[in-house]
Amino acid sequence: MTMNREGRPTRPEAAEDAGAETWTGNRALMLEEPLLFEIGDTRTTGVDIEAVGEGDDAHLAGLRRTRPIGLAGLSEPETVRHYTRLSRQNYAIDLGLFPLGSCTMKHNPRLCEKAARLPGFADVHPLQPIDTVQGALQLIAELGEWLIRLTGMHSVAMSPKAGAHGELCGLLAIRSALEARGDKREVILVPESAHGTNPATAAFAGYRVESIPANAAGRVDLTALKARLGPDVAGVMITNPNTCGLFEPDMIEISRAVHEAGGLVYCDGANFNAIVGRVRPGDLGIDAMHINLHKTFSTPHGGGGPGAGPVVFSEALTPFAPLPFVDKIQADGGDRYILVEEECVGEHHGRSFGRMTAFHGQMGMFSRALAYILSHGADGLRQVAEDAVLNANYILRRLEDLLDAPFAASGPCMHEALFSDKGFAEGMTTLDLAKGLIDEGYHPMTMYFPLVVHGAMLVEPTETESKAALDQFIGALRHVAERARAGDTSLKAAPFHAPRRRLDETLAARKPVLVYREQDTAEAAE
Ligand SMILES: *Cc1c(COP(=O)(O)O)cnc(C)c1O
Numbered sequence: 001m002t003m004n005r006e007g008r009p010t011r012p013e014a015a016e017d018a019g020a021e022t023w024t025g026n027r028a029l030m031l032e033e034p035l036l037f038e039i040g041d042t043r044t045t046g047v048d049i050e051a052v053g054e055g056d057d058a059h060l061a062g063l064r065r066t067r068p069i070g071l072a073g074l075s076e077p078e079t080v081r082h083y084t085r086l087s088r089q090n091y092a093i094d095l096g097l098f099p100l101g102s103c104t105m106k107h108n109p110r111l112c113e114k115a116a117r118l119p120g121f122a123d124v125h126p127l128q129p130i131d132t133v134q135g136a137l138q139l140i141a142e143l144g145e146w147l148i149r150l151t152g153m154h155s156v157a158m159s160p161k162a163g164a165h166g167e168l169c170g171l172l173a174i175r176s177a178l179e180a181r182g183d184k185r186e187v188i189l190v191p192e193s194a195h196g197t198n199p200a201t202a203a204f205a206g207y208r209v210e211s212i213p214a215n216a217a218g219r220v221d222l223t224a225l226k227a228r229l230g231p232d233v234a235g236v237m238i239t240n241p242n243t244c245g246l247f248e249p250d251m252i253e254i255s256r257a258v259h260e261a262g263g264l265v266y267c268d269g270a271n272f273n274a275i276v277g278r279v280r281p282g283d284l285g286i287d288a289m290h291i292n293l294h295k296t297f298s299t300p301h302g303g304g305g306p307g308a309g310p311v312v313f314s315e316a317l318t319p320f321a322p323l324p325f326v327d328k329i330q331a332d333g334g335d336r337y338i339l340v341e342e343e344c345v346g347e348h349h350g351r352s353f354g355r356m357t358a359f360h361g362q363m364g365m366f367s368r369a370l371a372y373i374l375s376h377g378a379d380g381l382r383q384v385a386e387d388a389v390l391n392a393n394y395i396l397r398r399l400e401d402l403l404d405a406p407f408a409a410s411g412p413c414m415h416e417a418l419f420s421d422k423g424f425a426e427g428m429t430t431l432d433l434a435k436g437l438i439d440e441g442y443h444p445m446t447m448y449f450p451l452v453v454h455g456a457m458l459v460e461p462t463e464t465e466s467k468a469a470l471d472q473f474i475g476a477l478r479h480v481a482e483r484a485r486a487g488d489t490s491l492k493a494a495p496f497h498a499p500r501r502r503l504d505e506t507l508a509a510r511k512p513v514l515v516y517r518e519q520d521t522a523e524a525a526e
Pocket residue numbers: 102103162163164165195197198239243268270271292307309
């Protein structure tokens with residue numbers, strides 16, 4: 001391995017490109033960034049503080065360090081540069097179109113960021129006296145009312161912290177409802193095309209998972225589903241629109257059949273962006289559905305902490321919803337918001353299964369989501385769904401002559417366009433195309449998911465992309481797709497223009513090196 005003059009290993013592949021080798025390992029603004037431990041070392045410190053003397057223990061309350069902490073000492077500018085350089089190696093929605101299907105990577109309105117940063121929301125602590133957080137509780141309650149209104153459901157649990165967490169919340173409520181009537185059902189049915197979190201959640205909640213096949217049109221096979229229903233089936237988990245980017249037109253009939261067989265219906269609402277303002281899941285017979293606030297109602301997905309996956313419930317499941325929840329009461333002639341922390345009497349939450357988290361949700365996502373909803377209004381939200389669907393169909397129709405679109409014949413898609421690797425030259429794969437897209441300056445689309453399509457490529461542009469941005473992306477994708485069809489073998493070595501070249505993804509997933517050890521660099525330097 002080559003080393004630069006400070007003894008740091010340079011990218012081994014840099015030498016492959018004639019004339020690309022540089023003294024630093026950097027390539028213009030593509031910076032080669034070592035680890036913190038390689039910039040600093042554990043024997044130095046970036047700041048000058050007086051050494052602790054023998055008699056100083058009193059100041060330390062007996063907490064004198066007994067051994068080195070093993071962190072690299074860096075000055076402030078070194079630290080700032082390290083993280084800023086790393087941040088430049090990221091792809092972000094603020095840099096370009098992010099076609100990752102199923103993730104709804106939409107523009108993150110700055111208005112929502114501003115709302116989330118208001119100190120009254122940003123700096124609240126979950127253990128503050130209730131009188132000091134009335135505004136924050138009102139915000140949670142109002143957001144919850146919007147979610148109930150938009151989904152046509154009966155109640156909402158705001159505490160789950162992500163979609164997958166919401167799935168668990170929904171299944172625990174379903175289990176409680178079944179147990180309350182003395183019914184111990186063991187099976188959850190999940191369609192083949194489901195997101196991996198669905199079967200994982202069902203298994204985690206103690207259920208046996210059985211798969212329901214898709215039909216030729218990419219939808220749940222209704223006949224197969226009906227045939228499997230019976231006294232051992234606790235419920236189904238269905239994503240609608242589904243992960244092939246298609247609406248499930250039989251949803252009402254599915255719900256009716258499941259209810260008739262004594263089961264309950266969970267809907268994975270991650271794709272709500274495609275139908276918000278147009279379809280109310282409550283009208284489709286759904287009993288519980290999570291909403292990824294960090295997808296449909298303003299990104300970012302992290303939200304400055306975890307995301308947020310509120311769950312809306314039907315009337316039948318409402319008594320079993322988790323604690324705590326925010327309630328509005330009348331006191332001193334005005335509204336007062338309270339947190340119901342314990343099972344209260346009465347039908348509302350009367351038989352709660354317990355808690356999902358210690359507190360009541362993710363304030364940073366709540367303030368963004370309510371700002372997003374209020375700035376759009378109900379009509380604006382419907383427009384969001386319509387434009388998201390329009391953009392996806394534009395991509396589908398502009399590419400279907402070059403990329404196989406397995407379900408395009410059955411009509412328009414919803415918010416995402418699905419393609420397969422059919423038609424690629426021998427030996428060329430979806431992965432090669434994705435790597436070629438990196439060289440074009442785009443984050444790849446979702447690959448090899450859903451599993452029902454060979455070499456799947458799932459593209460979700462979202463509503464926030466202009467036609468010009470879509471055309472540029474389509475142009476890039478067409479160029480790479482043509483290379484894949486023509487068997488351009490240089491695509492096999494892509495990416496060429498990224499901080500790292502083709503990685504061994506299996507090794508990276510199976511044997512990730514997550515802990516820095518001094519000998520690792522010593523070995524690497526050899
Ligand atoms: C994103 C997603 C999930 C999981 O949501 P998280 O918030 O990431 O936990 C589940 N199902 C589908 C279809 C999704 O797209």
